[in-house]
Amino acid sequence: MRDALRGHLVFACGAGLYGVPSELASEVVNLPTLTRVPGAPAHVLGVFALRGEVLPVIDLTRLLGSPPPEQEWKRAVVLRVAQGVVALTATRVLGVASLEGNGGPLGNSGVQQHLKGPFQAPAGDVATVDPEGLVAFLARGG
């Protein structure tokens, strides 16, 4: 039997499509010039200030070991969870969709354990991101 996941914000990041629960995606932002963070892992592109709060920008392609896009990152999806706020790079934001399927974890370790898939959306196969798990993973150093 196929399950349906309701209300996921679907966005493209490099060659992949990703979904996050729409209630945790607080906004989509155009990225300003970022401040580099010395000593941070490579997947932390930098930080920017949003209404007095410092947000880290995470390059999902680097985190996942996928090829990055040729253009500079221009947009990001802001996720707000109990542990903090993080912005995930996006090449395109496709909107909110219900996802179909029975996707399982993409891996047993690393960041892959916080992604599930594949789920089907009108735009194609989507991997969902567990925001709490991802933020906890990043807080441990990624």
Added chain:
Amino acid sequence: MTLDGAVLCQVGPFRFALAAHDVSSIEVPDARGVYAGRWFGLGDAWPQTARSVRAPGHHVVVDTVEVHGATLPVLAMPAMVASHLVTGFVDVQGALVPVVSLAHAAERRP
């Protein structure tokens, strides 16, 4: 939390701030210096005009320094960014600048 005076350091196109009360002197670097450009992936070679910023027990070499006398509010470091160097950020003329702890930097050489 505030930073009561800062030494703004430039390495290549990047800037970082040190708490002024942590800095004991600014000198011409010697050969044993550690270039802060390494923290930003700029390599180890510093320009001839570089300066060594010293704190008790620690020092780091930067391209230029600028002393900033104002009190600046410190914005918190996001919990999910694991950096062993940065303790927070200050807003300097509309740009976020990371605040670096030389003591933390010394524990893990750049």
